[in-house]
Amino acid sequence: MSTRTDLTANTDATTPLSLSxxxxxxxxxxxxxxxxTRIAEDVRSATGLSDPDIAILIHATDVDGTVRQNxxxxxxxxxxxxxxxxxxxMEERGLVIRRRVAGGVEVEVTDAGLEMVAAAQPVHAAAVRRHLIEPFTSVQVEHLxxxxxxxSAPDLI
Amino acid sequence: MSTRTDLTANTDATTPLSLSxxxxxxxxxxxxxxxxTRIAEDVRSATGLSDPDIAILIHATDVDGTVRQNxxxxxxxxxxxxxxxxxxxMEERGLVIRRRVAGGVEVEVTDAGLEMVAAAQPVHAAAVRRHLIEPFTSVQVEHLxxxxxxxSAPDLI
DNA sequence: CCTACAGTGTTGATATGTCAACACGCACGG
DNA sequence: CCGTGCGTGTTGACATATCAACACTGTAGG
Known part of the structure; x- marks a missing residue:
């Protein structure tokens, strides 16, 4: 699937990277x-949540607030x-709680966590739009x- | 320059992100x-240098081993x-030394640093090629x- | 001269990420 | 029943990143 890349390049491991x-x-x-940096700044200053906080809370709330840790x-x-x-x-800050279940651990977002992520979502969405989406047309978004x-998965495409 | 992005999207800060x-x-x-993760693993296991080590050493050696810190x-x-x-x-590990100069600090790669980056370059180049370049054609590389x-600089394009 | 400011860099506390090693439960084949 | 793996998670030590606060230097304005 992945065709040859650069006519001036060489796959030999010892060849330095070409200009392109x-x-x-x-x-x-x-x-x-x-x-x-830009998105983290926007979100943190407005909500007190960090990048990893947001990543976890968003994915967890996507599946109704409870996920298998794995x-x-x-x-x-x-x-x-x-x-x-x-x-x-995050548990120490009261954003989530963990529960042992068959074959692993279940992570649940607390009420406090739900409140914070609800407050953060609009700021986060605006930051993502401004810094990642707006520079592109919708066709470019799809290509990117x-x-x-x-x-992420070169073999699957 | 940046034209409207997604016909299903909305720039209003309170609107959640669309699917796309x-x-x-x-x-x-x-x-x-x-x-x-992939590139850092490849390079670290083969050379003992971390991601930030490599980034600094490569840029410094590009300009003959000496750069203004800023x-x-x-x-x-x-x-x-x-x-x-x-x-x-990195100074503690003997990879670079710092020298105060007019209006700032000058960073110089040591001989030990030069040796390590020389040994790391091929591994690094191979890792970058394998994980970032090879999935694409040369035209796609340029578009990406x-x-x-x-x-990086939405205003300048 | 001297004062204020901008540019550059450092420090310490804290948050986040990585590595190596270990702990536990569960399934599978003796 | 007993190992022996394998999947899943945790821990502690250390590396890296961030934040707030400070220190130094040059320089422009008075």
Missing amino acids: ERALWFAWKRAHEVLR QLAVVLGWDRTRLSHQLTR RQALDRI | ERALWFAWKRAHEVLR QLAVVLGWDRTRLSHQLTR RQALDRI
């Missing part, structure tokens, strides 16, 4: 720094350790999404 | 998690604090780069 390869790599990292890890693409630490911190999916 | 907007946002975060911050899109802490750690630049 470097350009894409730097553009990727830069875009990520910029976007993450499912969260898979959906978010996080590893178990990271998620465990993050949930511990396809490209990103290709990165 | 959410899809792009999740695809973005997922792609980032996946790509960062220039590094600008190019990488990092803030001063983050860079300062990172350089402190333009899209990323648009995110």
Whole structure:
């Protein structure tokens, strides 16, 4: 499926990146720094929630406020350790509670957590729109999404 | 320049993200998690250098091993604090040294740093190619780069 | 001279992420 | 019944990132 990439490039592991390869790599990292910083700033200053807080709360509320911890890890693409630490911190702040169930742990968003995510959603949506969506036309949005999916799962496309 | 984005979307700050907007946002975060993790694993297991190590060493060696600290911050899109802490750690490990100069600080890569980055470059290049470049054709690479630049600096395009 | 300001960098406290090691429960084949 | 894995989660040590506050230097205006 993935066809050859760059006529000036070489797949040999010892060949340095070509100009266009470097350009894409730097553009990727830069875009990520910029976007993450901008959205996190907007949301944090308005709601007191961090990036990882929002990610977890949104996915959990999407499925009615209760999720298997492992499912969260898979959906978010996080590893178990990271998620465990993050949930511990969020539990201490009263945003979620954890319950052992058959074959794992169930994460439930508390009422306080629901309130905070409800308050954060509009700010978050506006930030995402402003920084990620608005620079593009709807056709470009779709193309970009396809490209990103290709990165996440190159074998499935 | 940035034309209207999604006919089903609404710019009103209180409107939740549309399906296509959410899809792009999740695809973005997922792609980032996946790509960062894969490349960092490859490079770290082979060279002992972390993501931020590599970012700094590559940019510094690009300009003959010596850079103004502030220039590094600008190019990488990092803030001063983050860079300062990172350089402190790298200085402790003998990868760089810092020197006060007129109006700032000069960062120089040590011989040990040069050796490590030289050893890391091929591994890093191979990882970037495999995970970021190979899923795409050369035309797609160029389109993706333009899209990323648009995110970094929406006003300039 | 001197004062105020902008640019640059540091520090310490805290939040977040990673790694290696361990703990536990459950299924499967002896 | 007994191992032996495998999936799932936790823990502690450490690396990295962020925030608020401070320190230094040069420089422009009085």
